[in-house]
Amino acid sequence: MGVDESRDIRELVREYYGETLQGSDDLKTDACCCTAHTPPKYVIDVMNEIDDEIMAHFYGCGSPIPPALEGATVLDLGCGTGRDVYICSKLVGPSGRVIGVDMTEQQLAFARRHEAAQMARFGFTRSNVEFHCGFIEDLGALGIEDESVDVVVSNCVINLSPFKDQVFKEIARVLKPGGELYFSDIFSDRRVPPKFYDDPVLRGECLSGALYIEDFRRILAEHGMPVFYDVETEPLHVGDFQIETKLGCIGFASHTVRAIKCADLEDREENYGQTATYLGTMPENGRYFDLTEDLRLIKGRPVAVSGNMAAMLRASRYAPHFEVRGDRTHHVGAFDQGAAQEALELARGKRRIGLAELEQAYRDLGIEPFDQRVHDKELLRSAPELATMQVNVGYRCNLACSHCFLESGPQRAECMERETMEAVLAAFARGGFRTLDITGGSPEMNPHLEWFVREASALADEVIVRSNLTILDAPEYRHFMQVYAECGVHLVTSLPYFNEQGCDLQRGRNVFDRVVGVLRELNELGYGVDPALKIDVAYNVSGPFLPPDQRELEEFYAWELEREQHVRFDNLYAFNNYALGRFANQLKREGKFDYYLDLLSENYNGAVVARMMCRSQVNVDYDGRLYDCEVNHVLGLPLDGPRNVRDLVDEPLGPRTIATSPLCYSCAAGCGSSCGGSLMDKYGE
Secondary structure, rough: OHHHHHHHHHHHHHHHHHHHOOOHOOOOOOOOOOOOOOOOOHHHHOHHHHHHHHHHOOOEEEOOOOOOOOOEEEEOOOOOOOOHHHHHHHHHHHEEEEEEEEEEEEHHHHHHHOOOHHHHHOOOOOOOOOEEEOOOOOOOHHHOOOOOOEEEEEEEOHOOOHHHHHHHHHHHEEEEEEEEEEEEEEEOOOOHHOOOOOOOHHHHHHOOEEEEEEHHHHHHHHHHOOEEEEEEEEEOOOOOHHHHHHHHHOOOEEEEEEEEEEOOOOOOEEOEEEEEEEEEEEEOOEEEEOOOOOOEEEEOOOEEHHHHHHHHHHHHOOOHHHHEOOOOOOOOOOOHHHHHHHHHHHHOHHHHHHHHHHHHHHHHHOOOOHHHHHOOHHEOOOOOOOEEEEEEEEOOOOOOOOOOOOOEOOOOOOOOOOOHHHHHHHHHHHOOOOOEEEEEHHHHHHHHHHHHHHHHHHOOEEEEEEOHHHHHHHHOOOOHHHHHHOOOOEEEEOOOOHHHHHHHHHHHOOOHHHHHHHHHHHHHHOOOOOOOEEEEEEEEOOOOOOOOHHHHHHHHHHHHHHHHHOOOOOOOOEOOOOOOHHHHHHHHHHOHHHHHHHHHHHHHHHHHHHHHHHHHHEOOOOOOOEOOHHHHHHOOOOOOOEEEEHHOOOOOOOOOOOOOOOHHHOOOOOOOOOOOOOOOOOOOO
């Protein structure tokens, strides 16, 4: 478009707004006065103090006035008769400043006539507004300096400019670092044909100059503002059949847009696991703040935000009103607000992944239920004789490992009582079990554990204690090393990697060094040396993959740990992990939950089903309730038969149908997985 042609367009606009329109009722469409969205209360409250004549001569769409303006310098582009200038005047207060720019002298004269009266209404002793006649494409000619403005607002005006690129270049120039562009305008869903540019009605009604939304994104990015957010959108219904006939299939909508001038922005929304919590300190919005059209931050509630959102909040005048946590150290892919918020709620314990969600996820992925996948239905029943009774003696733990599907930790209080332990021992003897497998968070934190271990070791062929070993480094628990050695307890500990970096990432800071230190002491007692004192380590996957071959992994661990740490162990168990608890939270956070479920299903190995641990064991929870396995007690799937260990004291447990769930795929994937590690040698050989 040539310069002369652009001047003609400006003259068309001047004539339309300065002479043709006498009020908002003269508009032919609702493009310039979209009012379906109610302005925020802090704006409505000030509107009640604006002269009725000013309100009647308002032509605009939306309500592009953000909160937290006190003391700010605000620039209103295309201020017209001054409605938004005066609203901002009240909101910035006596210490703030509002600059109105418009190219139509008639409207500015109208606005200036009301200046003294409006200041008096607000109770200001001096005016904090100024009006300039000029072009919004050349703010320098009006004396507006570089990086001098906190907020730029505009109300359905930028579409009227024939030099939109220059408008946004000027906005970027005058905004301070962290400054905000917050404006409403008409956008189109495709480029408007040039033949409509010189139509005075289409131009004046904000239609022929509407920006194609993707061109707007590109222009903004060219001038250092690669990200914008819709705060409100409303489809535009033209309403005039002549205009609709001209425009054909072009769709229009009113958008209220927010963009922050910030150096640390990417061209797309990325997820770094960051959160923002609104502190409720903006006087206008005590309860919540709408960052985008879809993202409301309620006072005191952490909300997942993208890297760009976090950067904008920290760089802008909004920073004092938010607690933003996290940095860009760990990238977890493209930002999806729903998925990121779900992961945050899971991590905070506000919700948990349960059976219904797992089943729905499998249905959505087209994966058939596990019991239908097993061809030999007899394998879905327990063996005639059970070998192992697994007992969870409590959920309290000194660690909070990321792989723990039980979500054990220091704050958990569940603990098996001695009376229940007595019932366990009686049921164990009555049922002919051979192995008592003691598990939990940190079993040592149960005050009755030493008694239980000594009693069990006199009764069982084998007693297993699954200990994280770090607990044995604490003075009050160190004696358990001697107790275990005296009773010949078979120890199993999690060691997800053979060095500090890999281990501590999953289990917590300094865990590797503490485990190795305890291992050395246990080696001195005979563990890992004397065949009668076995100590095994367990490898838990830390991500959405299957473990390497167990035997090869065992050889590698043994070589590395003896060479680097001078410690020994007997066997290594390689576990598949369950999409539950903290591990499921991690998968959700990384956007890999569905991928992992699919992976397990795709690697289903029917050959291991006959060896799955649920067929030869029963699980006892801390309160005595019975389950097929630990996973089933997390899912709340009770045993097919007696429900409590006390019921087994007088009558042993008979054959039963095993309750299956989507998580059974974890046990049957690849080489299979059980509490004793892989169920077969290399998969496929």
